[in-house]
Amino acid sequence: MKKTLLIILLVITAGLAGFFILKKYTKTFSPASVAAYHQDGIDVEVNYSQPAKKGRYIFGREEDKALVPYGKVWRTGANEATIIKFDKDVKFAGQVVKAGMYSLWTIPGQSVWKVILNSETGQWGTEYHDGRDLLKADVKIRVSRKVEELFRIYFQEQPDGVNMILSWDQTEAIIPIQLQ
Secondary structure, three states: OHHHHHHHHHHHHHHHHHHHHHHHHHHHHOOEEEEEEEEOOEEEEEEEEOOEOOOOOOEEOHHHOOOEEOOOOEOOOOOEOEEEEEOOOEEEOOEEEOOEEEEEEEEOOOOEEEEEEEOOOOOEOOOOOHHHEEEEEEEEEEEEEEEEEEEEEEEEEEOOEEEEEEEEEEEEEEEEEEEO
């Protein structure tokens, strides 16, 4: 009995060690980052990982071997699912969102992206469950002259709120956020 218990304990320990080593290893390729905006009553914080372009074709058609194909759900970053937190109720992409924490997903398109807020948090970025979606909205994109090597999220102030920008390669998705 003691021998069996010892073997189980060793297997669990090895599994946990392997998990944490793998997690740390993947973070070296796509480092963790935080984008935050705390002004004019709007409090937003986004925790995500930053994949690198590394000469790859990022957004495009699946048959053209794009890393993030049009029309497919994307984790909006790398590693764990991207998490967005609102301290107050806001209008996110034109729809009312209650204060809280959500996972952020997108479906890139050639001229419009779909942004998704999902109630499930803490999962790995490939574990998307559409049955937990709270919001789906189309947002505009723009082409940047500058090539963004690392995926990044940043904020641009607007007269009536702020735009959250999802930027990678030469594509920027623009998500308006306003106070409710």
